[in-house]
Amino acid sequence: MTKLHRRRQRMDNAPRAPLALAAAVAALMLAQFLAPAGPANGQEQDALPAAQQTPGSLDAEQGRETFLKYCSACHNELRKVGPYLAGGAGYFVQAGLPARDFGSLLARKVRNKDATSVMPRFNPDEVSSADLDNIGYFLAQTGAGLAGLDHRNPPAPLIGSAEAGAGSYARHCQICHSPDAMGKESVPPLAPEAALMQELGLPASALHGLLLWACRSGDLEQMPVYSSGDLSDQELADIAAWLWETTPEAE
Numbered sequence: 001m002t003k004l005h006r007r008r009q010r011m012d013n014a015p016r017a018p019l020a021l022a023a024a025v026a027a028l029m030l031a032q033f034l035a036p037a038g039p040a041n042g043q044e045q046d047a048l049p050a051a052q053q054t055p056g057s058l059d060a061e062q063g064r065e066t067f068l069k070y071c072s073a074c075h076n077e078l079r080k081v082g083p084y085l086a087g088g089a090g091y092f093v094q095a096g097l098p099a100r101d102f103g104s105l106l107a108r109k110v111r112n113k114d115a116t117s118v119m120p121r122f123n124p125d126e127v128s129s130a131d132l133d134n135i136g137y138f139l140a141q142t143g144a145g146l147a148g149l150d151h152r153n154p155p156a157p158l159i160g161s162a163e164a165g166a167g168s169y170a171r172h173c174q175i176c177h178s179p180d181a182m183g184k185e186s187v188p189p190l191a192p193e194a195a196l197m198q199e200l201g202l203p204a205s206a207l208h209g210l211l212l213w214a215c216r217s218g219d220l221e222q223m224p225v226y227s228s229g230d231l232s233d234q235e236l237a238d239i240a241a242w243l244w245e246t247t248p249e250a251e
């Protein structure tokens with residue numbers, strides 16, 4: 001404190017006193033604000049309480065705050081920059097993906113920067129995996145609500161048939177995504193998505209959710225929108241099962 005006072009006196013005489021004084025007062029107020037914090041004082045300010053970092057204890061409120069801070073400017077319902085993630089999350093709940101897996105689902109995008117994407121990459125020291133789990137939980141909860149579902153009690157995942165899926169894929173998707181699901185020109189490959197999900201420890205319902213979102217939501221401008229009459233949920237689960245077995249690694 002005495003040091004601050006001394007500095008303040010010196011600054012009072014300086015030509016740019018008002019600004020420097022404001023800074024000194026702010027520093028003093030910050031010091032006072034931090035002082036009564038008690039035993040936790042020595043901890044890093046932005047560290048999450050330990051209880052929230054253990055897997056299995058998810059905090060939707062924490063997730064909402066982190067989402068507002070880092071993501072919502074681009075991922076809101078206006079859909080001007082990126083897709084409306086809360087709306088999209090409902091498709092993954094519908095596919096039966098458990099709420100605890102949504103963090104890994106986000107990691108697929110948040111930790112990987114591809115050349116064509118404007119989506120920034122976030123490092124773990126900025127957005128930790130506990131943060132991602134909480135954001136995922138928040139999105140699962142919100143998306144389930146929007147879809148009229150309960151995130152704590154998602155529908156049972158549909159079991160897909162890879163054999164049936166090969167036929168449906170050939171009829172509906174291969175014209176754009178190519179027969180080996182490796183994409184072409186401006187059409188993204190789908191097989192590596194399955195491989196990446198497997199690497200992240202996600203179940204096949206995550207891929208089914210991605211297909212439901214891509215085919216039903218209308219969020220992707222160049223994707224045709226398929227109603228469940230055009231292509232049923234079961235057929236999309238079949239295509240997901242086929243892609244799950246056709247990952248580049250499995251060959």
Ligand code: HEC
Pocket residue numbers: 067070071072073074075081082083085105106109110116117118119120122127135
């Ligand atoms: C500067 C804008 C911006 C910010 C900030 C941003 N994103 Fe994105 N994000 C995008 C855009 C644009 C896309 C669409 C696809 C692309 O360009 O890669 C996207 C795509 C995604 C997708 C994939 C949807 C799909 O195509 O499968 C996820 C998941 C995602 N973002 C999560 C997040 C999370 C979580 C955060 C915050 C930690 C975040 N994003 C912050 C712009 C942003």
Ligand code: HEC
Pocket residue numbers: 169172173174175176177186187188190193210211214215220221222223224231239
């Ligand atoms: C008319 C061409 C066309 C057809 C047919 C088509 N797609 Fe797409 N698909 C695209 C394009 C282009 C994109 C890139 C996103 C965009 O810009 O719309 C895309 C994106 C996707 C994505 C998102 C990939 C990612 O990484 O986020 C998935 C999943 C997908 N398609 C699945 C399918 C499935 C399953 C079928 C068949 C039922 C299908 N698509 C049929 C053109 C097509």
